[in-house]
Amino acid sequence: MAKKQAAAKAAPKVEVEQPETNATNEMVEVVLEKPQPKKQEPKKLDWEVKDRLYFIKGKEKPISYLMKSANIYWFDSEKKVQRELKYCKNQQTVFVDEMKGDQRLSHIIFRDGSLFVPKQEVVLQKLLSLYHPHKDKLFYEHKPQAIAATELDWLEFEVEALILAKSMDIDLAEAIMRVEVGSEVSKMSSKELKRDLLLFAKGNPQLFIELASDDNVQLRNFGIKAVEAGVLKLSSDQRNFLWASNDRKVMVVPFDEHPYTALAHWFKTDEGMEIYSNIEKRLNA
Numbered sequence: 120m121a122k123k124q125a126a127a128k129a130a131p132k133v134e135v136e137q138p139e140t141n142a143t144n145e146m147v148e149v150v151l152e153k154p155q156p157k158k159q160e161p162k163k164l165d166w167e168v169k170d171r172l173y174f175i176k177g178k179e180k181p182i183s184y185l186m187k188s189a190n191i192y193w194f195d196s197e198k199k200v201q202r203e204l205k206y207c208k209n210q211q212t213v214f215v216d217e218m219k220g221d222q223r224l225s226h227i228i229f230r231d232g233s234l235f236v237p238k239q240e241v242v243l244q245k246l247l248s249l250y251h252p253h254k255d256k257l258f259y260e261h262k263p264q265a266i267a268a269t270e271l272d273w274l275e276f277e278v279e280a281l282i283l284a285k286s287m288d289i290d291l292a293e294a295i296m297r298v299e300v301g302s303e304v305s306k307m308s309s310k311e312l313k314r315d316l317l318l319f320a321k322g323n324p325q326l327f328i329e330l331a332s333d334d335n336v337q338l339r340n341f342g343i344k345a346v347e348a349g350v351l352k353l354s355s356d357q358r359n360f361l362w363a364s365n366d367r368k369v370m371v372v373p374f375d376e377h378p379y380t381a382l383a384h385w386f387k388t389d390e391g392m393e394i395y396s397n398i399e400k401r402l403n404a
Contacts, residue, residue: 166241166245168238168241169238170235170236170237170238171235171236171238171244171247171248171260171261172233172234172235172236172260172261173229173233173234173235173236173247173258173259173260173261174232174233174234174258174259174261175229175232175233175257175258176255176256176257176258176259179232180231180232180233181229181231181232182230182231183228183229183230184228184229184230184232185226185227185228185229186227186228186229186234186251186253186257186258187227187251187253188205188206188224188225188226188227188246189204189205189206189224190203191203191204191205191251191252191253192204192252193250193251193252202214202215202216203215203216204246204250204251205218205222205224206224206225206227206242206243206246207222207223207224207225208223208225208242209221209222209223210222210242211242212242213242213245213246213250227243227246227247229258234247234258247260248260273324276324276325276328277320277321277324279324279328280320280321280324280325280327280328280331281317281320281321281324283320283327283328283331284316284317284319284320284327285317287316287331289309289312290337290340291331291336291337292312292313292316293312293340294336294337294339294340294341295316295319295327295330295331295336296312296315296316296319297339297340297343298330298336298339299315299319300315302343302347305347335380335383335384338382338383338384338386338387339379339380339382339383341383341386341395341398341399342360342379342382342383342386343379344402345398345402348401348402349363350362350363350398350401350402351363351369351398353378357372357378358371358372359371359372360372360378360382369394370382370385370391370394
């Protein structure tokens with residue numbers, strides 16, 4: 120035990136050097152590099168590789184028609200310049216400023232009013248479908264998918280209108296048909312009214328649906344019925360609606376408004392709603 124204590128006393132003291140610390144309160148400014156916006160590449164037109172068919176517009180279908188293939192121009196909205204166009208079979212572009220070498224002009228000939236361009240002739244297709252100044256003026260590209268989409272929209276309108284017409288109550292049916300045939304609707308039987316309503320829905324489905332959802336149509340019809348029944352009357356200058364029984368003024372028609380349209384709008388006001396209820400009682404009496 121004594122030997123251990125002596126060894127401990129004899130052991131040299133080891134000092135560990137501590138790293139110096141600089142106790143300062145200096146602010147360190149961190150500079151973050153601002154990210155640069157990525158350059159947006161101009162959007163390229165999607166081009167579908169397929170055969171294309173073009174037709175001359177109008178009823179006339181000439182045996183042979185030569186469409187211009189030179190001295191024509193297209194405005195480039197990106198470059199903001201008019202660019203000259205030319206159709207040359209030995210070139211890979213229709214833009215004259217991009218052509219290289221000889222420019223052998225080629226003809227564009229429609230026969231019997233049409234021109235079929237196979238998918239391999241992309242240059243001619245792009246000239247006719249995208250750039251030619253007479254596109255959709257003298258000729259057009261036949262697009263069966265677009266035609267089908269338009270016809271489908273119309274058929275869906277037609278079906279919707281017919282379903283709406285079939286389940287429509289007689290008052291709304293009368294209101295809509297009054298827009299179409301005027302005062303003749305008052306002379307129609309219910310069968311005639313329903314038949315003509317369905318024919319109207321089939322022939323002009325978009326207008327029919329718009330009228331069916333317009334509450335002013337029913338209010339206009341209500342006003343016309345009130346005049347026809349002798350409850351109201353419209354002054355000869357069509358500027359005032361009056362009570363037919365005593366010529367007292369009901370409402371003044373605003374300038375440049377159709378009398379019955381103005382009356383329909385007025386029926387929605389507080390005063391108009393009271394008069395509407397009064398008229399309704401008289402019509403149902």
